[in-house]
Amino acid sequence: MHIQLQDLQLFVQIAEAENLTRGAKRAFLSAPAASARIKGLEEQLGAQVMYRSNKGVSLTMEGETLLHHARLILRQLDFLKDDFTNGGMGGRVRIFANTTAVTEFLPEFLARFLADHPRLSVDLQETLTHDILRGIQDGTADLGIFSGDADTGDLEVFRFSRDRLLLAAPENHPLATASEISFAQTLEHEHIGLHEGSTLLAFLGGLMEKNGYERALRIKVRSFEAMCRMVEAGVGIGVVPESAARRHARTMRLSLLRLRDDWALRDRCVAVRRLSALPRGARVLVDALVRSGVGGDLPVNPPDQL
16 A cells, blocks of 8 residues: 555545535645545545535545544654754644633733744634544644543543632622522523633533523623623623633622532643654643643642653
8 A cells, every 4th residue: 555645635635625626726736636636545545535426525434534544644744844843843733722721821821932932833723622622633633722521532631720610790799799609599690601612601501401501691702801791781690710700800890609519610631642742842832831830720740741
């Protein structure tokens, strides 16, 4: 079997575009030339890797397997180049992270880190925890940052801090005088939630069959700052990570209540497929993140392999 890297690159382009013509264009090939290359790849593998139709292409089971391995092979080649460029401190690190990380603590952390490592760049994408972990598994992302419990399979996971979810309420709200409360007790009041696609909304929404969170939602916003402003204005109450809640409470009139539910205390973690397989720049980023304890009140010691 003699598979060329150019054919793997073309296959990934077509699979991600879900269209042969668009994928071929991304690879700077004509559609007939791309089709011939894919047919040659299928002959090498002895299997059909995609279905073709007037609406586009879809992958066969064998194609899904090939996509998984192709992404890992191509990303590993990128790692090889990175380790032989600028002393291993160049290249691009792809990070998938949840909403809290992207909006609350990563901007300041990455600003400092990238200032210290000017030849390194970062591709940061906000997504749900499930997609973060899937991205690490299939090679779409190098690092994943998430909060709370998750099925991480055989990924390597390092905790770097801990944060608590609080309830933010207007100062004149009926709940404002309580020091702590269970989440179920809040659902008779109108809630403000994060936007569709946010990790926190998905997490709380996962409880909705039991607690009716969806029925309590009155409005959805794009950020924790917007949520706190809505709370201050008296629109409703909202669940906010403590790190964000304390920061906004310094400039807004908010009452912060502790949620007594066990799930309200969450570990923040960074996940990788194999730390030892990452280029030096990515390993240094993981090390800096773990050592910083950023985003919470419980920094932890870095693991030995860092």
